[in-house]
Amino acid sequence: MKRILVLLLCIMLLISSCAKNNQDKKATITIWHDKEDSVVAILEEALSPMKDEIDIVFEKKSSLTESLKLVGNDIKNAPDMFIFAHDKIGVYAEMGILAPITDFVSKEELGKNIPLTVEAGLYKGTNYQMPLYYETLLFLYNKKYMKEQDIPSTTEELYSYMQKKTKYGHYGFVEQHSTPYYAAGWIHGFGADLTDKEGNPLLATADMKKALSYHKKFVSLMPGETEYATVNTLFLEGMAHSTMNGPWFISAVRNAGIDVGVAPMPIVDETALPISPYCGIQGIHVLKAHANEKKDEITKVLRALQNANLEISLALATGCAPALSECYEDERIRSSEVVMAMKDTASKAMPMPNMPELDVLWSVMGNLLTDINMRNVDVETACSNAQEKALDLIKAMR
Amino acid sequence: MMKKNNMRAYLVSAPAMIFIGLIVIFPIIYTFFISFTNMNTYHWFNYDFVGLKNYQNALLVFDSGFLNAILYTVLWTAVNMIMQLIIAFVIASFLNIEGLKLRRLYKTLLMFPWAMPGYISILIWKTGMFNSSFGLLNQWLGTSIRWLSSDLGATICCTVVNLWLALPFMIMIMDGGLKSIDKSLYESATIDGAGCIRKAVSITIPCLKPIIGPAVVITVFTTFKTFDVIYLLTQQVGSQTGARIHTIITYTYENAFITNNYGYSSAISIIIFILLILFYEMTNRRSKLC
Amino acid sequence: MLGKRARNLFKQTSLNIFFIVCCVLALIPILYTLSVSMNAEGSLLSSDFSFLPKHLTLKNYKSVFAEEPVMLWLGNTMLLAVSTVVLSLAVAIPASYVFSRWSFAGRKTVLKLLLLLYSFPSILSMFAVYKLMSALGLLNTHIGLIIIYAGTMSVFAVWNMKGYFDTIPVDIEEAAKIDGATDTQIVFMIVMPLARPSIIVTATMVLNFVWNEYIFSINFLTGSENMTLASGLYGLQATELSGSWPVFAAGSIIVSVPVLIIFFLSQKYMTSGLTSGGVKG
Numbered sequence: 028m029k030r031i032l033v034l035l036l037c038i039m040l041l042i043s044s045c046a047k048n049n050q051d052k053k054a055t056i057t058i059w060h061d062k063e064d065s066v067v068a069i070l071e072e073a074l075s076p077m078k079d080e081i082d083i084v085f086e087k088k089s090s091l092t093e094s095l096k097l098v099g100n101d102i103k104n105a106p107d108m109f110i111f112a113h114d115k116i117g118v119y120a121e122m123g124i125l126a127p128i129t130d131f132v133s134k135e136e137l138g139k140n141i142p143l144t145v146e147a148g149l150y151k152g153t154n155y156q157m158p159l160y161y162e163t164l165l166f167l168y169n170k171k172y173m174k175e176q177d178i179p180s181t182t183e184e185l186y187s188y189m190q191k192k193t194k195y196g197h198y199g200f201v202e203q204h205s206t207p208y209y210a211a212g213w214i215h216g217f218g219a220d221l222t223d224k225e226g227n228p229l230l231a232t233a234d235m236k237k238a239l240s241y242h243k244k245f246v247s248l249m250p251g252e253t254e255y256a257t258v259n260t261l262f263l264e265g266m267a268h269s270t271m272n273g274p275w276f277i278s279a280v281r282n283a284g285i286d287v288g289v290a291p292m293p294i295v296d297e298t299a300l301p302i303s304p305y306c307g308i309q310g311i312h313v314l315k316a317h318a319n320e321k322k323d324e325i326t327k328v329l330r331a332l333q334n335a336n337l338e339i340s341l342a343l344a345t346g347c348a349p350a351l352s353e354c355y356e357d358e359r360i361r362s363s364e365v366v367m368a369m370k371d372t373a374s375k376a377m378p379m380p381n382m383p384e385l386d387v388l389w390s391v392m393g394n395l396l397t398d399i400n401m402r403n404v405d406v407e408t409a410c411s412n413a414q415e416k417a418l419d420l421i422k423a424m425r
Numbered sequence: 426m427m428k429k430n431n432m433r434a435y436l437v438s439a440p441a442m443i444f445i446g447l448i449v450i451f452p453i454i455y456t457f458f459i460s461f462t463n464m465n466t467y468h469w470f471n472y473d474f475v476g477l478k479n480y481q482n483a484l485l486v487f488d489s490g491f492l493n494a495i496l497y498t499v500l501w502t503a504v505n506m507i508m509q510l511i512i513a514f515v516i517a518s519f520l521n522i523e524g525l526k527l528r529r530l531y532k533t534l535l536m537f538p539w540a541m542p543g544y545i546s547i548l549i550w551k552t553g554m555f556n557s558s559f560g561l562l563n564q565w566l567g568t569s570i571r572w573l574s575s576d577l578g579a580t581i582c583c584t585v586v587n588l589w590l591a592l593p594f595m596i597m598i599m600d601g602g603l604k605s606i607d608k609s610l611y612e613s614a615t616i617d618g619a620g621c622i623r624k625a626v627s628i629t630i631p632c633l634k635p636i637i638g639p640a641v642v643i644t645v646f647t648t649f650k651t652f653d654v655i656y657l658l659t660q661q662v663g664s665q666t667g668a669r670i671h672t673i674i675t676y677t678y679e680n681a682f683i684t685n686n687y688g689y690s691s692a693i694s695i696i697i698f699i700l701l702i703l704f705y706e707m708t709n710r711r712s713k714l715c
Numbered sequence: 716m717l718g719k720r721a722r723n724l725f726k727q728t729s730l731n732i733f734f735i736v737c738c739v740l741a742l743i744p745i746l747y748t749l750s751v752s753m754n755a756e757g758s759l760l761s762s763d764f765s766f767l768p769k770h771l772t773l774k775n776y777k778s779v780f781a782e783e784p785v786m787l788w789l790g791n792t793m794l795l796a797v798s799t800v801v802l803s804l805a806v807a808i809p810a811s812y813v814f815s816r817w818s819f820a821g822r823k824t825v826l827k828l829l830l831l832l833y834s835f836p837s838i839l840s841m842f843a844v845y846k847l848m849s850a851l852g853l854l855n856t857h858i859g860l861i862i863i864y865a866g867t868m869s870v871f872a873v874w875n876m877k878g879y880f881d882t883i884p885v886d887i888e889e890a891a892k893i894d895g896a897t898d899t900q901i902v903f904m905i906v907m908p909l910a911r912p913s914i915i916v917t918a919t920m921v922l923n924f925v926w927n928e929y930i931f932s933i934n935f936l937t938g939s940e941n942m943t944l945a946s947g948l949y950g951l952q953a954t955e956l957s958g959s960w961p962v963f964a965a966g967s968i969i970v971s972v973p974v975l976i977i978f979f980l981s982q983k984y985m986t987s988g989l990t991s992g993g994v995k996g
Contacts, residue, residue, distance in 0.1 A: 549748055558760075
């Protein structure tokens, strides 16, 4: 009797485990990111309708770029997708760990986004990113000190404002002057750039030298430190009347009780070009590791993320601008001063280059800026040294 | 020294050797192997053997800038080690004086710099203490000196931070060493009429040497390889301070490691490794360690 | 006229003052962190900084505990730390004893080699260890990470304890041998108690290393249920784009305190049998 019972029990367990196995065909999609919890919550909510079919796991990785390099194509440990800015696409594509996004979504579907955002994810003719939102730097000013009529429309106006107001611990304008990402705005304002389309460095062109000498004039009226803590604190305490910063800063500014205004970037008198900073497009990328086996699930997730409502919520939460063109018909977006200012500045901005060469260029550029702004090295010498250094390092990359 | 057969010795120490072999020696072998390939961004998985090409290219890194970096590193290590040894010895000796009731409390408080994660401490020093507009130092002194912007100023500040980070360890080692010296030696010395300094020189220091020897050598090498302190305080892109000070490792980082060319970087690592070993051999002709 | 007692009092007072000054100097950045962590306002810097913030609050600490699974992190860290300490001591003590007491072929060479390993600039070591662990199938396991930690600290442990063993006179062991003790008995019942300070120091160093180590744990033990205190803290890090300095500061203090408590409690055991008269003459 006992034996029969035991046998029955085993058979039941077997049957139920088989049944469970049939039901358990739910796939899991792992997405790595380095975003704030609030952003992830929005993404998870947008994907919740799918949770019966697909288990979506968001994993925050603080050193995402290094972890991706380590994990490579390792099937067991690589994630399926990751959310990050577009500038590392070149590195990962050359390494061979990225799958083209067009394997999953068609070019038409990508075309629903603002062209600028789609171009950013293009490397050697292939699209690797589906954009979600983008950000760039804005000209912020403290309404208490900088009045309507003071808002500079050209850089010379900014300079005279700085000359008048930079005293007794106050600064007319502050920025991270020796950080390449910020200084790039000034460089583009002179028509120069860090590299050309092929990745050759352009650090010693005449325009670059003009830009850096001109920029130095402004740096002399700014504090010596270039790092973000000083610059941001000066603005937050009301000691700096204006600054150039990203949307991430705005909530901190509002919390500090400052009546902040957003203005278009001043135009460089000499070239009639505005200060055009780089912009970063945040999007989702697919890794090769599981691209084939999970093709359907990945496609479903991608389509679900290309959702206007989702991007609007993301934009409002982060202060960045959504990538889908249709979002701009929405009242919520049109009424957000910050988002519309972002779109305006971004339309004149250029996406960061996504070539692998940029890795070394950021470092060389940083040194070049430090040399000119903080060590008072003469512009000619500094630029030609930097150009040589950049060429050496790029050669060393191969 | 007891004589035992070699088999048994290696058997007993085998577990430790296996762990060390896996985690410490294997990476060195792997690096050596990669230095002969062209593993970089463009050949991440499909790299080939390129023989000595990386070593040829590596020699280009060893230019005048590298020589300056070597000199700076040697100076940096010497200054840091001397100050660490002296200050740790003084503090550890004082900690061991009879009758100091709050000894445990002081010792624990002095260990705090070592207990807090390094990258946070360095950040706090850089922005909280040395910052030219808001740092504590300038707020107290009422000045707005840019401490980190000149090479000399930056070196002094980095030394202060490095000492702050490294002294707890040295104090702990010295303290352990001092505690192991047989008290009877001091007693007989006092009977013989020796004063404090005499006791320190003739008893304490010779007895300490074998115990703290290994820790000192390890600290010398670690100080030689300093990266964090110098880089995070002065050279990190986006928060550079204007000083251009480089140790061997920060120099090679900026000139080679950031290229993501692992074959090339491995060749450089191997060369530096050999240089350090030679350096150690040369300076060790005189002193005997064990 | 100043008697011995008065002189003693003077000596003690000046000693205490010296140490109070030392501690204050050592603690200034820590106090700064503490102050930022108790500040209701969000910033790291401010023009009117005072050690006692104007808006004192403990909400940052509460927020660390409430919003982050700190207890989970603590559990993971303790598991890793204790296992690593036990494992590294278990392998290092026999090895250091053997290197100290026995003479065998290659002893000096191996010792020197071990020390020279420290001069290697290990930029690729993470890569190599990743490949190794991947091949062994130990990625994303606690055991794998413990092996990594134990291996990293073994060199230090062996050298540190060997140096200490060297100073313990052999006579005690020879005396025990004559009394008929076996080798194992000698090691466990005589040498180890005498070497207690060194063992405790080594254990504390290993503990602190594992406690604060985040680079390897982020890459080798993924998944949010596996986060340790150090990797959790790294995730809280306040950068230009995100994070809050007071919360990050509060987290740093929370992570550092347990190690100090353990250190404080272990002080008692740092005295050796030797100095309390184990061997005379």
